[in-house]
Amino acid sequence: xxxxxxxxxxxxxxxxxxxxxxxxxxxxxxxxxxxxxxxxxxxxxxxxxxxxxxxxxxxxxxxxxxxxxxxxxxxxxxxxxxxxxxxxxxxxxxxxxxxxxxxxxxxxxxxxxxxxxxxxxxxxxxxx
Numbered sequence: 001x002x003x004x005x006x007x008x009x010x011x012x013x014x015x016x017x018x019x020x021x022x023x024x025x026x027x028x029x030x031x032x033x034x035x036x037x038x039x040x041x042x043x044x045x046x047x048x049x050x051x052x053x054x055x056x057x058x059x060x061x062x063x064x065x066x067x068x069x070x071x072x073x074x075x076x077x078x079x080x081x082x083x084x085x086x087x088x089x090x091x092x093x094x095x096x097x098x099x100x101x102x103x104x105x106x107x108x109x110x111x112x113x114x115x116x117x118x119x120x121x122x123x124x125x126x127x128x
Contacts, residue, residue: 011066011119011120012062012120013061013064014123015058015059015126016057017056018125018126018127024077024079025077027049027053027075028048028072028081028082029051030072030073030074031048031049032044033068034046035111038107039070039108050081066118068114068116069098069114069117071113071115072098073126074091074095075094075128076093078093096126096127096128097126100113
């Protein structure tokens with residue numbers, strides 16, 4: 001019986017920022033569970049959260065199943081609920097990734113930013 005109760009309990013991922021982030025607009029959290037489409041095909045997103053905040057040092061993603069994910073957090077300064085890009089296709093808003101990809105032209109690869117979510121209240125540290 002206790003195994004069933006443990007499995008039914010919601011898991012929470014805590015995303016903590018190295019310093020409190022001042023935000024005008026929303027935080028957009030894109031969670032991918034597969035490499036296909038990462039990070040540009042929004043229809044491939046496993047889960048999307050829009051979090052209206054003014055200042056925060058952490059956010060909590062509740063009811064997330066254990067698994068392997070890549071996460072992008074965007075400071076959506078203009079509140080249009082999308083990651084704006086410049087004319088070259090580069091992000092025009094501040095963002096953080098769940099990993100530390102090598103710098104190169106083009107988007108990061110899923111393999112570079114993935115992490116394993118394996119325990120309730122696991123903390124993921126991000127820096128904008």
